[in-house]
Amino acid sequence: MDKIKITNLEIFARHGVMPEETTLGQKFIITAELFLDTEKAGHSDKLDDSINYALVCDNIKSYNKTNTKKLIEAAAEGTAENILLSFPKVKSVRLELKKPNPPIHLHFDSIAVEITRSRHRAFVAFGSNMGDRQAYINGALEKIKSDPKCTVKKISSVTETAPYGGVEQDNFLNGVVELETLYSPYALLDFLHKLENEAGRERKIRWGPRTLDLDILLFDDIISDDPVLTLPHPDMENRAFVLEPLCEIAPELIHPALNKKMKALRANL
Numbered sequence: 001m002d003k004i005k006i007t008n009l010e011i012f013a014r015h016g017v018m019p020e021e022t023t024l025g026q027k028f029i030i031t032a033e034l035f036l037d038t039e040k041a042g043h044s045d046k047l048d049d050s051i052n053y054a055l056v057c058d059n060i061k062s063y064n065k066t067n068t069k070k071l072i073e074a075a076a077e078g079t080a081e082n083i084l085l086s087f088p089k090v091k092s093v094r095l096e097l098k099k100p101n102p103p104i105h106l107h108f109d110s111i112a113v114e115i116t117r118s119r120h121r122a123f124v125a126f127g128s129n130m131g132d133r134q135a136y137i138n139g140a141l142e143k144i145k146s147d148p149k150c151t152v153k154k155i156s157s158v159t160e161t162a163p164y165g166g167v168e169q170d171n172f173l174n175g176v177v178e179l180e181t182l183y184s185p186y187a188l189l190d191f192l193h194k195l196e197n198e199a200g201r202e203r204k205i206r207w208g209p210r211t212l213d214l215d216i217l218l219f220d221d222i223i224s225d226d227p228v229l230t231l232p233h234p235d236m237e238n239r240a241f242v243l244e245p246l247c248e249i250a251p252e253l254i255h256p257a258l259n260k261k262m263k264a265l266r267a268n269l
Helices: 019-024 039-044 053-066 072-086 133-146 185-198 240-249 262-268
Strands: 002-013 026-036 092-099 111-118 120-128 150-155 159-161 172-181 213-219
Touching (some): 002 053, 026 053, 120 133, 133 172, 133 185, 172 240, 185 213
Antiparallel strands (some): 092 111, 120 172
16 A cells, blocks of 8 residues: 655644643654555556545644643644544554653653554444334444444345244345445444343344344454454354355455355355
8 A cells, every 4th residue: 555654743732631731731752654546546646546645644633722631641632633534545554643742851852652543444334123123223324324433334124034944033124335434343242232222222132132133244354353343244154144145245345254155154054
């Protein structure tokens, strides 16, 4: 991935824990590395095919002028997120926020925090088998679309399927949505759980009936056996109600653990 680098941009802001820091303010120094594809701009020589780094500098200055944070960690997080939200061509950003003169009575050069934040590709399964099933699904998808940290890329057809797991219950409506998101995996999980709770989801019986079910199937190429969030979603390769909609919107997508395309997993089911 190509990179545009803004080095040692000086700004004035009021970040800090001490009262004098938030009232008087001080100088901060920011270095931002913006990762994007610059090949088209390199051939066309047109600014529209790249990003205007003058606008990026103004964006950084404006965010830090209008937002006061106690911690430079929070200031860096907000600055990086604001860059990604404001400049869609930027795929990821590595940002260093340096505080040259913190109120510490020892000799040193500066205090700094460096973070990297990126856009991610995620696939989320949705389902419902209680009440107005389609309304629950539509409501969740609209809330996902309206969240600034999520961009809906594709939504599969919604199909009716028999319940999975051996619990006697009504049929489900199921589908899959592809997202580009600024959320980390666990932050996305928290966001989806919030939507489930708002739909009245109750977790009483495993594989039991539910108003709304939102499961992260894949997140980039991450493989994790964390019981809180196992990736890829366990047993997805054995579930037709997952593979059918996945094959509709991403048949060439590769399961990172099994190293097989979704269309091959569906054919083998």
